[in-house]
Amino acid sequence: MDAELFARERVEVAPGAVHVPDWLAAAGQRDLLAACRDWARPPAGLRTVRTPGGGTMTARQVCLGWHWYPYGYARTAVDGDGAPVKPFPDWLGELGRCAAEAALGPQRPYAYDIALINFYDGDARMGMHRDADEKTDAPVVSLSLGDTCVFRFGNTGTRAKPYTDVELRSGDLFVFGGPSRFAYHGVPRVYPGTAPAGLGLAGRLNITLRASGR
Numbered sequence: 001m002d003a004e005l006f007a008r009e010r011v012e013v014a015p016g017a018v019h020v021p022d023w024l025a026a027a028g029q030r031d032l033l034a035a036c037r038d039w040a041r042p043p044a045g046l047r048t049v050r051t052p053g054g055g056t057m058t059a060r061q062v063c064l065g066w067h068w069y070p071y072g073y074a075r076t077a078v079d080g081d082g083a084p085v086k087p088f089p090d091w092l093g094e095l096g097r098c099a100a101e102a103a104l105g106p107q108r109p110y111a112y113d114i115a116l117i118n119f120y121d122g123d124a125r126m127g128m129h130r131d132a133d134e135k136t137d138a139p140v141v142s143l144s145l146g147d148t149c150v151f152r153f154g155n156t157g158t159r160a161k162p163y164t165d166v167e168l169r170s171g172d173l174f175v176f177g178g179p180s181r182f183a184y185h186g187v188p189r190v191y192p193g194t195a196p197a198g199l200g201l202a203g204r205l206n207i208t209l210r211a212s213g214r
Helices: 026-039 090-104
Strands: 011-014 017-020 060-064 067-069 072-074 114-120 126-129 140-146 148-153 164-168 173-176 185-191 204-210
Touching: 011 164, 017 090, 026 060, 026 140, 026 204, 060 067, 090 140, 090 173, 090 204, 148 173, 148 204
Parallel strands: none
Antiparallel strands: 011 017, 017 173, 060 114, 067 072, 114 204, 126 185, 140 173, 140 204, 148 164, 148 185
């Protein structure tokens, strides 16, 4: 992966859905990882998400700004330890705005105020779902750290085909807005042991930034 003949190019996977490889440099990845480790500590730290049907998500999660639970938002970790959700830092909102512009061009000044940080070990997956609990159509910003994954990006009408599988590596950016804002997407596979050697992370972190509109 570190010695490819051709550089990976920016790709519009669907209208309004763009993959920007290697957007976050190595130093930025290390800084973001350090912040994620702080956020994952209790209270309101990394937790296992339980679904309404009684199952559990295999990717574990911590939230900033607003606490997401299936299928709503709260100011406390209502399905965790009940502690107040950790604050969403201004610098992370600015990172979200810069990322959205890097992928989609000039945007309205959306107020990013939610981060969902998912940790995947080698066996974790994420089923096809839509990010539809917000009250705004601001583009969703997704940053990857650590192990490479298959990111499946689908359509707005069904969890089934058509969809496109995209390989997301550490430092990659994926943004979806406009006509693709409410498309189904998921992670069917993670490739263990593929994180950059200098990062110091076993597993994958996905930092998803959203604007709540609340």
